[in-house]
Amino acid sequence: NAGVTQTPKFQVLKTGQSMTLQCAQDMNHNSMYWYRQDPGMGLRLIYYSASEGTTDKGEVPNGYNVSRSTTEDFPLRLLSAAPSQTSVYFCASSDISGIQPQHFGDGTRLSIL
Amino acid sequence: RKEVEQDPGPFNVPEGATVAFNCTYSNSASQSFFWYRQDCRKEPKLLMSVYSSGNEDGRFTAQLNRASQYISLLIRDSKLSDSATYLCVVNEAAGNKLTFGGGTRVLVKP
Numbered sequence: 001n002a003g004v005t006q007t008p009k010f011q012v013l014k015t016g017q018s019m020t021l022q023c024a025q026d027m028n029h030n031s032m033y034w035y036r037q038d039p040g041m042g043l044r045l046i047y048y049s050a051s052e053g054t055t056d057k058g059e060v061p062n063g064y065n066v067s068r069s070t071t072e073d074f075p076l077r078l079l080s081a082a083p084s085q086t087s088v089y090f091c092a093s094s095d096i097s098g099i100q101p102q103h104f105g106d107g108t109r110l111s112i113l
Numbered sequence: 114r115k116e117v118e119q120d121p122g123p124f125n126v127p128e129g130a131t132v133a134f135n136c137t138y139s140n141s142a143s144q145s146f147f148w149y150r151q152d153c154r155k156e157p158k159l160l161m162s163v164y165s166s167g168n169e170d171g172r173f174t175a176q177l178n179r180a181s182q183y184i185s186l187l188i189r190d191s192k193l194s195d196s197a198t199y200l201c202v203v204n205e206a207a208g209n210k211l212t213f214g215g216g217t218r219v220l221v222k223p
Contacts, residue, residue, distance in 0.1 A: 033210070042214065043213040103159070107156050
């Protein structure tokens with residue numbers, strides 16, 4: 001019953017550092033997503049992947065990068081961390097993008113100092 | 114105008130009472146609609162899908178009004194455990210992703 005697994009759960013970075021947030025799903029879902037959630041802003045889509053080997057930008061992609069080399073994994077890379085990237089990050093997956101509901105991981109709380 | 118809009122609340126509800134709130138969407142061709150629940154500092158979880166004919170799941174009833182482009186969620190016999198933020202989610206008809214509303218916060222009090 002793992003579903004969507006995100007690691008780490010908490011992370012503190014210094015400005016300029018890079019890191020990768022990991023996301024893995026074991027439901028054989030085609031589509032995967034990365035969101036950030038800030039107070040008063042709701043969920044904002046960073047990147048998504050409709051299937052293995054494809055990725056597309058969402059609403060707020062700047063400063064991030066993704067890849068989808070396997071069906072299971074969808075890592076999110078912060079290239080050079082900035083304080084504005086302090087947020088809670090959620091990964092999600094769904095069977096058919098835009099039609100089936102999404103299943104979320106339990107989030108990564110990231111602070112950039 | 115935001116694609117999916119919700120009253121942020123909070124809706125303060127006495128335990129046992131009924132509460133209802135709406136969500137408006139801008140894309141008249143949207144086809145998929147969902148309500149999610151999010152507890153404080155937790156991930157969103159699917160509460161229910163919303164079907165054209167309306168649907169009910171226990172104390173929760175969802176309705177879709179295509180003419181006025183809104184969906185609604187009604188909670189009957191509110192429990193303290195219903196306190197959460199309820200997120201409205203709508204697909205983009207020609208796209209392949211879902212758009213989340215900002216959420217409506219509900220506080221059920223004894």
